Amino acid sequence: MIELKGINKTYQTANGSIKALENVSVDIGPGKAWGFIGLSGAGKSTLLRCVNLLERPDSGTVLIDGEDLMALNSKTLLRRRQRIGMIFQHFNLLANCSVFENVAFPLSIAKLSKNRIRELVGESLDIVNLSDRAKDYPAKLSGGQKQRVAIARAIAMEPKILLCDEPTSALDPQTTSVILEYLKKVNQGLGITVVLVTHEMEAARKICDTVSVLEHGRLVETLSLSDPAVDPQSVLARHLFGYGAGI
Amino acid sequence: MMDRIIELAPQINKALGQTFYMMFWTLGAAGVVGIPLGTLLYLIRPGSVMERRFPYLVLDAIVNIVRSFPFLILMVAIIPFTRLVMGSSLGTRAVIVPLSISAIPDFARLVEQVLVEIDRGVIEMAKSVGANTRQIIVSVLYREGRSGIVGAITMITVSFLSYSTVAGLVGGGGIGDFAIRYGYYRYEPAVMAFTVALIIILVQIIQTLGRVIGRALDKRI
Numbered sequence: 257m258i259e260l261k262g263i264n265k266t267y268q269t270a271n272g273s274i275k276a277l278e279n280v281s282v283d284i285g286p287g288k289a290w291g292f293i294g295l296s297g298a299g300k301s302t303l304l305r306c307v308n309l310l311e312r313p314d315s316g317t318v319l320i321d322g323e324d325l326m327a328l329n330s331k332t333l334l335r336r337r338q339r340i341g342m343i344f345q346h347f348n349l350l351a352n353c354s355v356f357e358n359v360a361f362p363l364s365i366a367k368l369s370k371n372r373i374r375e376l377v378g379e380s381l382d383i384v385n386l387s388d389r390a391k392d393y394p395a396k397l398s399g400g401q402k403q404r405v406a407i408a409r410a411i412a413m414e415p416k417i418l419l420c421d422e423p424t425s426a427l428d429p430q431t432t433s434v435i436l437e438y439l440k441k442v443n444q445g446l447g448i449t450v451v452l453v454t455h456e457m458e459a460a461r462k463i464c465d466t467v468s469v470l471e472h473g474r475l476v477e478t479l480s481l482s483d484p485a486v487d488p489q490s491v492l493a494r495h496l497f498g499y500g501a502g503i
Numbered sequence: 504m505m506d507r508i509i510e511l512a513p514q515i516n517k518a519l520g521q522t523f524y525m526m527f528w529t530l531g532a533a534g535v536v537g538i539p540l541g542t543l544l545y546l547i548r549p550g551s552v553m554e555r556r557f558p559y560l561v562l563d564a565i566v567n568i569v570r571s572f573p574f575l576i577l578m579v580a581i582i583p584f585t586r587l588v589m590g591s592s593l594g595t596r597a598v599i600v601p602l603s604i605s606a607i608p609d610f611a612r613l614v615e616q617v618l619v620e621i622d623r624g625v626i627e628m629a630k631s632v633g634a635n636t637r638q639i640i641v642s643v644l645y646r647e648g649r650s651g652i653v654g655a656i657t658m659i660t661v662s663f664l665s666y667s668t669v670a671g672l673v674g675g676g677g678i679g680d681f682a683i684r685y686g687y688y689r690y691e692p693a694v695m696a697f698t699v700a701l702i703i704i705l706v707q708i709i710q711t712l713g714r715v716i717g718r719a720l721d722k723r724i
Contacts, residue, residue, distance in 0.1 A: 310630055337633035348628035351723040352646050362632035365642070393722040413632070 257449050258284040258417065263306055263316035265299075265473075276302045277313070278473045284466075286416070289443045289450040291460035293496055294470035300453040303470065304419050307451065308340045309333060320417070338366045341410030341448070345422040347402040349394040349409075355381070356390040359409045366413060380408035383446075384438055400431035407438055411448065418442055420452045424459050436462045457496045469493045504693040511685065511694065515701075518681035521595045525602060525667045525677055526660065532603035533610040533659055538652075540566075540607065541614025542640060548615070552626065552636060566608040574605055574666050578673060598675035602666060610659045617651030618644050650721035657713025661706050668702075678702060 265277040276299045284290045292300045305311035306318055309325050318325045325336060349358050359380050363373045381387045384404035394402055403423060410418055420439065424432040440463045443450040454460055460467050461481060468478040469492055476490045488494045508515070544562060547555040572580070578601040582592040585600040621644060629643045645652070668679020678698060686695025 308631055310627060331635075334633040334635055337631060340631075342628070342631040344624060344628065346622075346624050348622070348624040350625055350643065350647060351622075352649065352720070353722075361629075361642070365629070365632050365634045365638055395722060395724055409632075419631075 257286040257288070257321060258282075258307055258451065259317070259319035259322075260303070260306065261317040261319070263303065263313045263318070265302055265306070265311065265313050275473050277306070280316075280470075280473070280475045282468060282475065282478070284449065284451065286449055287443070287447050288466060289440075289452065289464045291452045291454065291464035291467040292470055293454055293457060293460050293467055294492070296455060298470040299473040300455075300470050301421050304421050304451060304453045307417070307419055308337050308342065338362060338413055339415050340417045340419060341413065341415040342419040343403065343406045343410050343421065343423045345425045347394075347399075347406045347426075349402055349405055351394055353393075354390065355386060355392050355394070355397070355405050358394070358405055359412050362409060362413050376412050376414070377408075380412040383411065383441070384408045398431070399427050400434055403427065403431075403435050404438060407435075407442065411442055411446065415448060417449045417451065420450060420454075422454055423452070424456065425454065432456075432459065433462070439463050457498070469496065504697075507691070507694060508697055514681060514685075515678075515698075518676060518678045519701075521676035521680075522664070522667055522678045524595055525599060525670060525675065526663060528599045529602040529606050529663050529667070530656070530660060532599075533606040533663075534656070536603075537607045537610030538614055541611035542618065542644065544611060544615040545618040545644070546636070546640075548619075552639060566612055569604065569608045570612065572605070574601070574669055575672070577601055577605055578669070593674040595670075595674075595676045598667075598670040598673060602663060602670060605666065606659060606663055609662070610655065613655035613658060614648075614652060617648045617655055620651065621647045650717040650723075653713055653717040653720060657709060657717070660709050660713075664702065664705060664709070 260280060260282050263277050263280040267274045267276055280303060292303060294300050302311055306313050309318065312326070320336065325333060328336065350361065353361065356377055359377045360373050363376055368376070378387065381390060384407050386401065386404055386408065389397065389401065394405070397405065423439070424435050427435060436459060439450055439452070442448050443463065450463065452460060452464060465482050466478060466480050469476045469490060471492050477488065477493055479486050479488055479493065488497050544559070544566070546552050547559045549556060549559065581601055581604060585592045585597050588600055589597045591597050625643055625647060626639060629639050634642065667675070667677050668682070671677055671680025671683055678701065682695055682698035685691050686698060
């Protein structure tokens with residue numbers, strides 16, 4: 257479903273170049289809930305942004321359902337992005353738009369009809385249990401509610417993939433578990449492939465079936481969490497899994 | 504004093520009419536040219552949606568240069584251009600040219616600043632759902648920046664109310680010109696005081712209107 261092959265990305269900064277991603281390859285099957293964990297600056301978010309090409313790799317291939325996204329012209333790429341939902345650490349809701357208008361945003365970008373938009377927004381808000389807040393503005397919502405609106409917005413276009421960039425990092429532990437429950441629902445209930453980037457092992461553990469560990473832009477190891485005898489080898493992975501003395 | 508004011512009422516009315524005429528066309532030009540120009544400056548500035556370093560440097564410099572001109576000097580300096588466009592360099596109609604040339608880059612810069620303040624996150628979100636540049640401008644930048652743009656319009660209106668008084672010097676007329684002619688040259692301090700009070704009231708109205716509209720459009724709080 258999502259196939260990344262030999263992704264390299266280097267940033268130029270005032271103090272020279274930084275290798276954000278180095279030869280990262282990963283193959284995420286349909287319906288999976290795949291986590292990328294690592295410390296901040298490990299390149300997780302950059303890698304996630306390579307999936308919908310918000311970040312264009314210097315080299316490598318990004319295949320979605322076998323289609324090479326980097327080979328598409330910009331117009332087609334924009335259409336493909338409509339089918340890849342994304343949520344963010346800081347929710348990124350439009351402050352001057354009501355909850356309804358926020359969820360409708362991707363649909364109006366895709367120029368769907370008014371009736372179809374009303375239908376899809378209604379369904380999405382139902383899924384995150386916020387139908388009663390449709391007319392409110394984001395300023396009136398709590399952090400958890402804002403992220404639920406963002407989830408509704410991301411799934412409104414009925415995508416096959418949901419990219420999650422540190423979706424719980426700005427939330428308290430209780431709200432975090434609520435959001436993770438909704439993400440689980442999206443993954444298992446709607447069958448949407450979820451890619452979760454986080455530095456919180458707990459978050460990944462709750463919803464992911466597979467976790468890839470990133471360190472300094474390199475993929476250190478990939479672990480199946482459904483395996484009860486999961487045995488991380490790298491120092492970083494052992495640390496993130498709560499084994500050993502840490503690093 | 505009131506008698507004198509009532510006596511001068513037709514002239515005051517005429518002067519106000521000229522001021523509104525100058526403001527209308529100047530603000531119109533500032534809006535029609537300044538908003539796209541400010542948006543362009545924002546879009547091509549380093550690190551923005553469609554960064555173009557060299558064109559930005561050029562445009563940025565032009566905006567700075569025009570804004571650096573004291574209005575009076577700009578007005579005199581472009582007299583040949585004004586004559587070319589309006590057929591004359593004198594009068595209320597002619598003075599719209601220097602006023603507009605001064606207002607456009609000022610307003611463009613204010614618009615650029617409003618857009619810069621918009622959270623980068625929502626622009627990234629818009630890109631992630633496949634919005635093209637035009638959709639980002641209309642559905643994100645102008646919608647999220649609308650109360651800021653109203654604030655910018657308010658600011659530019661008040662500044663150019665003041666600039667339009669300078670315009671009296673080249674026969675532009677208007678309320679400022681009236682104040683100079685009657686209040687200063689004819690030494691009628693009461694008329695001067697009345698005119699200044701009138702301008703203060705005008706500014707208050709503009710400011711209040713701007714605040715009310717800006718607040719109604721702002722859903723951030």
